[in-house]
Amino acid sequence: xxxxxxxxxxxxxxxxxxxxxxxxxxxxxxxxxxxxxxxxxxxxxxxxxxxxxxxxxxxxxxxxxxxxxxxxxxxxxxxxxxxxxxxxxxxxxxxxxxxxxxxxxxxxxxxxxxxxxxxxxxxxxxxxxxxxxxxxxxxxxxxxxxxxxxxxxxxxxxxxxxxxxxxxxxxxxxxxxxxxxxxxxxxxxxxxxxxxxxxxxxxxxxxxxxxxxxxxxxxxxxxxxxxxxxxxxxxxxxxxxxxxxxxxxxxxxxxxxxxxxxxxxxxxxxxxxx
Numbered sequence: 001x002x003x004x005x006x007x008x009x010x011x012x013x014x015x016x017x018x019x020x021x022x023x024x025x026x027x028x029x030x031x032x033x034x035x036x037x038x039x040x041x042x043x044x045x046x047x048x049x050x051x052x053x054x055x056x057x058x059x060x061x062x063x064x065x066x067x068x069x070x071x072x073x074x075x076x077x078x079x080x081x082x083x084x085x086x087x088x089x090x091x092x093x094x095x096x097x098x099x100x101x102x103x104x105x106x107x108x109x110x111x112x113x114x115x116x117x118x119x120x121x122x123x124x125x126x127x128x129x130x131x132x133x134x135x136x137x138x139x140x141x142x143x144x145x146x147x148x149x150x151x152x153x154x155x156x157x158x159x160x161x162x163x164x165x166x167x168x169x170x171x172x173x174x175x176x177x178x179x180x181x182x183x184x185x186x187x188x189x190x191x192x193x194x195x196x197x198x199x200x201x202x203x204x205x206x207x208x209x210x211x212x213x214x215x216x217x218x219x220x221x222x223x224x225x226x227x228x229x230x231x232x233x234x235x236x237x238x239x240x241x242x243x244x245x246x247x248x249x250x251x252x253x254x255x256x257x258x259x260x261x262x263x264x265x266x267x268x269x270x271x272x273x274x
Contacts, residue, residue: 020106027078028053028060036085043120051206052131053141055242056189057139076101088099090114092122096130109133159225200254200271
């Protein structure tokens, strides 16, 4: 009988763990290096993982990001991302796992695959395919889940630092410091002139912005996600399927102060000319 009750308790504990939802957690922490890689952010796999979590509504950080954020939070408010590889010589195979602060698996994707011969392209394609399952979750943080009541060791608490109030990178320049856009980029060409297209790439390499005259078209890889009209103002509105916010030019760079679901304030994206 005692053995029966022991099994019952274990079963109930298992049910409770499996009932946890990704919506119960406010943050996702991505390591700087995954076990199957040979160096931090090799092939930009870690950066892409963070990018994709943010794309699908999460508030994701690389571990190193804690150095630029202010206040510690309870580590049990976060999920910890792992990307695991079962790749072979001819095919990349990746899965994404989310664990809580007690190392319990909360969610695991199906396997993403790619046969591209270029390692970087293969890993990126396989990772994006695995993230189809993350996208399908339709993540939305539920603050009533009571994550703060979960127990965690003091050692773990000291390992994660994120901003609990405003996850905002302070803008690098005030509006008064915004430089005028160069004439070729702001003045509509006269009749008979050929419009020049200037291409900008985001620092993480995942977005492109192509400026032709006073219009800027934004792309996620080759997919067009939005168009912005600069007009005659120093700043202009940007709305895409992935993000929205305000943009301006600064020292030859395109700066987009974007809004991300679940994050207070704005986060800067810097685009530089190719």
